[in-house]
Amino acid sequence: MTRFVRPLLASVALCGLLSPPAHAELDVARLKQTIEASFESEYPKLDALYKDIHAHPEVAYQEVKTAAKLAAEMRAIGFEVTEHVGKTGLVAIYRNGDGPTIMVRTELDALPMEEKTGLPYASRDKQIWQGRETFVAHSCGHDIHMASWVGTAKTLVGIKDQWHGTLMFIAQPAEEEVTGAKAMIDDGLFTRFPKPDAGFALHDGSGAYGSVTYRVGVGSSNVDGLFIRFVGRGGHGAIPQATIDPVMMASRFVVDVQSVISRKRTRPNSASSLSARSTPAPPATSFPTRPG
Numbered sequence: 664m665t666r667f668v669r670p671l672l673a674s675v676a677l678c679g680l681l682s683p684p685a686h687a688e689l690d691v692a693r694l695k696q697t698i699e700a701s702f703e704s705e706y707p708k709l710d711a712l713y714k715d716i717h718a719h720p721e722v723a724y725q726e727v728k729t730a731a732k733l734a735a736e737m738r739a740i741g742f743e744v745t746e747h748v749g750k751t752g753l754v755a756i757y758r759n760g761d762g763p764t765i766m767v768r769t770e771l772d773a774l775p776m777e778e779k780t781g782l783p784y785a786s787r788d789k790q791i792w793q794g795r796e797t798f799v800a801h802s803c804g805h806d807i808h809m810a811s812w813v814g815t816a817k818t819l820v821g822i823k824d825q826w827h828g829t830l831m832f833i834a835q836p837a838e839e840e841v842t843g844a845k846a847m848i849d850d851g852l853f854t855r856f857p858k859p860d861a862g863f864a865l866h867d868g869s870g871a872y873g874s875v876t877y878r879v880g881v882g883s884s885n886v887d888g889l890f891i892r893f894v895g896r897g898g899h900g901a902i903p904q905a906t907i908d909p910v911m912m913a914s915r916f917v918v919d920v921q922s923v924i925s926r927k928r929t930r931p932n933s934a935s936s937l938s939a940r941s942t943p944a945p946p947a948t949s950f951p952t953r954p955g
């Protein structure tokens with residue numbers, strides 16, 4: 664988890680919160696030292712929080728205990744927390760004078776699948792999902808994101824004399840079902856609460872260990888589901904030419920549609936994208952296609 668808290672913290676602290684006068688006097692080396700010290704002292708607690716969340720995952724819109732844990736953490740840090748935004752979502756606000764409003768986001772939900780890692784803190788929890796009981800697991804890394812989110816909040820509040828502005832930490836439900844962000848927006852995320860000037864989020868990924876890649880704008884693709892019915896026409900096996908085979912039709916359709924996507928020229932992302940090792944970021948089209 665260590666490699667996630669640091670970049671999120673550094674991004675928010677350096678890119679967003681430092682007001683122009685403070686920025687002019689910014690002592691990056693000292694700030695880094697302060698962040699490192701805070702991180703080291705908080706790490707055991709953050710690690711325990713991560714393991715607790717990992718062991719007790721909850722699927723979309725059932726993240727009740729998870730949200731309550733985060734709400735308690737954020738209140739203890741000094742944030743003003745509003746629960747049940749977009750069903751199970753959270754908005755935590757920390758005001759620290761005039762300055763930009765910076766949003767930092769985590770997800771809350773887990774996946775309906777069995778964990779087979781054998782870890783001492785592996786999930787054995789079950790929930791009802793789509794009408795059936797299923798094991799639940801944090802297989803997408805949202806447990807890491809949540810612990811990093813709390814660690815970022817804690818450290819930023821610890822160095823509040825070095826920045827001015829408003830922190831808007833949000834915890835989004837149902838990221839795996841994609842609908843959670845819209846649920847929060849429909850519930851007044853940007854009308855009931857300050858409208859952010861910038862937003863940060865992180866996601867664990869398939870990059871090399873020890874490297875961090877960042878991107879402005881869209882960072883990964885999304886998945887939508889759709890049902891298409893192919894209607895064929897039955898007939899005698901001796902005269903297949905008189906039938907319409909829906910399996911062939913559907914197979915051809917998949918290949919055709921995929922060809923359109925893979926052969927379509929995409930505009931390169933104009934936004935900057937760097938990694939900690941200065942390796943070039945992959946083009947937008949090469950990002951993994953699974954959700955979140």
Ligand SMILES: [Zn+2]
Pocket residue numbers: 770803804805838954955
């Ligand atoms: Zn995810």
